[in-house]
């Protein structure tokens with residue numbers, strides 16, 4: 001009964017065929033990538049995990065307008081939680097995801113209580129500092145986390161008891177894709193809800209939101225917890241699929257990359273996050289395999305180009321080009 | 330128990346600058362009051378103190394006998410106070426329709442719902458359309474607020490605030506920036522307001538003040554200079570001097 | 579007791595370096611309201627330049643220092659004119675991204691010419707002469723750093739409080755529009771402040787190379803540290819930056835001495851507490 005009403009809600013939320021088009025494209029792309037790049041499944045899976053992570057940040061930055069540089073905090077904690085859970089409690093992947101989600105939510109809640117009161121530079125610095133503290137704890141608690149060597153020895157039982165993780169990574173690919181897909185559907189519903197509209201209101205004008213009676217702080221904490229839950233899931237996925245968690249999961253560079261990918265693709269649109277991740281990771285993959293250092297030239301100039309010429313991200317490119325052609329006429 | 334707003338000895342300092350001095354005022358239910366005074370008199374500050382966007386340095390505010398001085402702004406709004414902003418403060422990247430819809434959803438305590446569509450409730454949608462029609466905003470309903478002319482944004486500002494259905498309404502210079510061809514929309518809207526609603530209108534335009542207000546409070550340098558009916562105020566020598574001196578005519 | 583004094587002296591030397599590098603960042607962030615993550619890049623460029631001059635061409639340290647600082651200023655001026663001038667108008671988030679982009683380009687440039695290894699700077703041998711302070715033996719270098727830091731804060735204080743430039747700068751910090759209406763050429767003031775900040779960062783980068791070694795990834799590695807100094811000190815406040823830099827220098831040093839295992843955790847927890855209580859910096863009460 002509940003299931004049916006949920007499906008109904010999802011169906012009405014997704015609306016007509018026009019809105020189903022991106023979903024169809026997404027599925028087609030997944031199949032195409034799967035068939036076209038059979039030797040790059042590992043990389044593709046990494047990309048899918050990163051998409052989950054970036055899309056979770058989109059809710060916080062793109063919708064609620066809260067700019068942090070510490071999103072890796074929830075990712076890292078989710079990864080360690082899922083890794084430790086697999087080693088010490090149960091090797092079931094879905095249970096592990098749930099544990100990652102819960103830990104991500106808890107970290108986001110407690111850090112969010114502090115962070116969502118801050119603004120601007122203080123907020124950036126606080127979010128960095130919290131992630132640094134977590135990273136230091138993870139690297140010092142050697143007995144539990146393996147310290148700088150990382151947490152290894154994570155093994156998984158088949159998903160739902162049926163789909164065994166294989167050597168080539170086919171199962172991992174479809175596992176990551178399914179998680180991404182479900183999360184996208186959930187987020188599509190969420191951003192179309194009254195709550196989603198309120199988040200966009202907060203991004204536009206927190207002072208006006210207060211003046212219409214919104215407890216802005218608690219809304220932001222809620223959004224942060226939802227984003228943190230999904231980031232925790234992304235971390236857990238990564239731990240389960242790579243069978244390894246290292247303290248680098250908390251790296252500042254990871255938080256920065258996530259922000260870059262999101263802005264590159266276009267914030268506040270969900271699909272922008274996917275496009276940004278796709279482009280960023282592909283360019284990095286290709287450029288880094290040619291010359292690891294010149295990659296920084298590429299990404300540096302790419303960032304400047306986007307900020308200067310394409311502030312709404314790559315997802316706005318077709319519209320911008322169309323606009324320019326239209327203006328010429 | 331008095332119904333309406335009861336303000337006692339309200340003061341506010343910004344550092345050394347005292348912008349509200351011992352303001353004591355009653356705005357009973359159904360009042361049509363106007364707050365006038367020269368630029369920098371502290372009118373906007375007073376409005377912000379009432380709604381809770383600013384915390385007073387001292388003094389108390391009661392709504393229907395209940396002390397709301399300690400409540401946060403959002404809680405006061407939920408208790409029935411609403412205000413427009415002197416400088417338009419809207420959701421610029423949302424459509425006009427969403428700008429009206431969002432406060433209604435908030436008023437109906439729905440913004441903590443995650444699974445339904447924000448435009449899925451027929452009653453709320455009908456209310457949105459009605460408000461849009463009242464302010465002649467229907468043709469602009471799907472435009473982003475950012476793309477509207479300032480005068481049009483002023484109308485959205487008023488429509489948005491009214492959509493909260495407050496019991497106490499503070500209007501901070503609602504007509505400033507509205508082209509004169511549209512200013513009757515604002516006067517009409519104020520005149521249409523339910524009679525059990527209290528209105529405090531801050532305005533420089535005396536014509537508008539005399540048209541809607543039955544009481545006038547004159548604020549100078551953060552303190553109430555005089556309070557009275559429009560006739561009393563227009564006869565008051567101090568006020569005349571102030572306004573002729575300040576060049577407001 | 580001697581431990582405490584050691585911590586204080588080492589912490590002050592470290593703090594002076596942090597101050598030199600960060601103060602320009604603080605002034606530009608406060609003045610132009612720009613989140614400039616690329617500021618540490620000027621310290622690195624200064625250091626890289628001094629490395630090339632002293633190690634490859636055998637230039638003595640002091641002329642190399644002067645030449646490097648001038649070189650950095652010469653780089654900073656067109657960068658401000660051509661790139662930063664536009665970044666001022668951006669939203670905070672876009673500033674973060676644009677200046678991260680600049681950091682990446684700086685790293686890649688230094689890496690292209692000098693590689694990714696450490697870039698040592700040759701100093702005259704005299705600087706390692708041990709000086710006995712009674713409670714502690716200190717290399718001369720540390721004392722020089724402390725003295726230069728003190729000179730710098732005094733000089734900046736006088737510059738801002740006593741000169742026409744200082745008046746213009748303060749006016750522009752307080753209110754851009756008023757400053758412009760008073761006939762102050764704010765773009766020029768900006769340019770001067772930016773170039774000055776870059777030059778100071780170069781001095782700090784070179785003198786501090788013993789503590790914060792120069793290499794291509796320097797601006798990214800220490801970015802958070804410099805930003806923390808500015809945030810804790812309060813943007814735009816020279817005195818605030820000075821107090822914050824010394825305080826954080828001592829705090830970090832104390833953490834390393836007393837709690838070698840959890841020093842970093844302790845340091846960042848202290849930062850979190852400070853920022854939670856004083857979000858606009860040490861000297862500004864939350865409103």
Ligand SMILES: Nc1ncnc2c1ncn2[C@@H]1O[C@H](COP(=O)(O)OP(=O)(O)OP(=O)(O)O)[C@@H](O)[C@H]1O
Pocket residue numbers: 343346348366367368369370371372373374375415
């Ligand atoms: N946040 C603040 N900090 C310091 N001073 C303030 C602040 N807000 C307002 N003021 C000062 O308080 C005084 C009163 O301002 P306020 O905006 O309340 O006046 P007003 O009567 O609404 O004027 P106007 O008719 O121009 O709208 C002014 O001198 C203003 O400069």
Ligand SMILES: [Mg+2]
Pocket residue numbers: 372373374415501
């Ligand atoms: Mg006002």
